[in-house]
Amino acid sequence: MFKSTIILVPGLGNSGEQHWQTYWEKLYHFRRVNQQNWETPNLPDWLETLDRTVTACNPANVLLVGHSLACATIVSWADKYQRNIKAALLVAPADTEAPDFPPEASSFAPMPLQKLSFPSVILASTNDEYVTLERARYFAHCWGSKLLNIGAVGHINADSDLKDWPVGLQLLQQLDQSS
Numbered sequence: 001m002f003k004s005t006i007i008l009v010p011g012l013g014n015s016g017e018q019h020w021q022t023y024w025e026k027l028y029h030f031r032r033v034n035q036q037n038w039e040t041p042n043l044p045d046w047l048e049t050l051d052r053t054v055t056a057c058n059p060a061n062v063l064l065v066g067h068s069l070a071c072a073t074i075v076s077w078a079d080k081y082q083r084n085i086k087a088a089l090l091v092a093p094a095d096t097e098a099p100d101f102p103p104e105a106s107s108f109a110p111m112p113l114q115k116l117s118f119p120s121v122i123l124a125s126t127n128d129e130y131v132t133l134e135r136a137r138y139f140a141h142c143w144g145s146k147l148l149n150i151g152a153v154g155h156i157n158a159d160s161d162l163k164d165w166p167v168g169l170q171l172l173q174q175l176d177q178s179s
Contacts, residue, residue, distance in 0.1 A: 004063035004086050004176050006030040007053060011068030011094060012105050014038040018158040020165035021067055027164055030065070031057070041069070043107040047077045054083055063176055064088040068130060068155065069105055071122075072096050075112040075143060087119040087179035089172055092156040093139055094130040101130075113142040119179045120145040123171065125160075127152045 008021045008030050015021035025032050033053045035046055050073060054062050062085040066074045071093030077083075095101065096109040122145045124136035131139075133149060140147035148171065154160045162168065 001028065002063075002173070002176050003061075004179075005057045005061050006172070006176075007057070007062055007064050008032045009050065009064055009066040009070035009074060010035075010038075011066070011070045011073075012038065012041060012102060015067060016158055018161075018163075019067075020156075020158075020162045020168060021065070023164040024065075024169065033070075040104045041107070043073070043076060046073050047080055050074070050077045051081050051083070054085065059083045059085050062086055063172070063179070065091070065172060066093075067091045067157065068094040069096070069108060071139075072108050072112055075114060075116065076108075078116050078118070079112060079114045082117070085118050087121075087175050088116070089175055090120055090122045090143075090145060091168070092125060092128055092131065093122060093136060095132070095135050098130065098135075111139070113139070115142065115144045119175070121171065121175055122147045123150050123156065123168065124148070125150060125153045125156055128155050130155055 035049050071090040096111045122140045
């Protein structure tokens with residue numbers, strides 16, 4: 001089904017049982033980054049854990065799938081470690097500079113804006129409470145990512161009730177085939 005090693009990278013609080021990332025992990029046996037602290041994360045710790053997870057595989061064949069805070073994690077990780085991965089799907093990137101951003105994740109600010117050295121696609125919603133479409137467009141420009149507006153589906157999380165999210169999986173397959 002996939003040419004790449006798919007690694008799911010959850011955001012703040014992890015992705016619970018009703019989150020599409022958890023469905024994908026169970027249905028397709030994708031790998032998952034397991035951070036030590038999901039509730040009060042520390043950016044350096046998250047970067048180190050992500051790097052250990054990626055380097056345990058063949059990095060050149062890795063496709064990362066980040067959600068929310070994991071998008072900032074992936075961009076910061078790419079800048080720090082300079083690993084040559086295949087691509088990244090960045091879903092609903094939480095704006096770490098937003099006034100209502102959770103204070104328990106303050107070590108992730110400011111928002112990383114470095115250009116990524118690998119292909120990436122941002123999936124954004126028109127009514128995401130953690131990032132405006134305008135900011136998502138700005139992140140896409142800075143990161144060199146393609147931006148896809150997938151409509152009014154909130155933060156593209158468990159509350160969005162996407163279950164196994166076939167549309168997202170199809171977009172992941174397209175990224176896997178094209179990179």
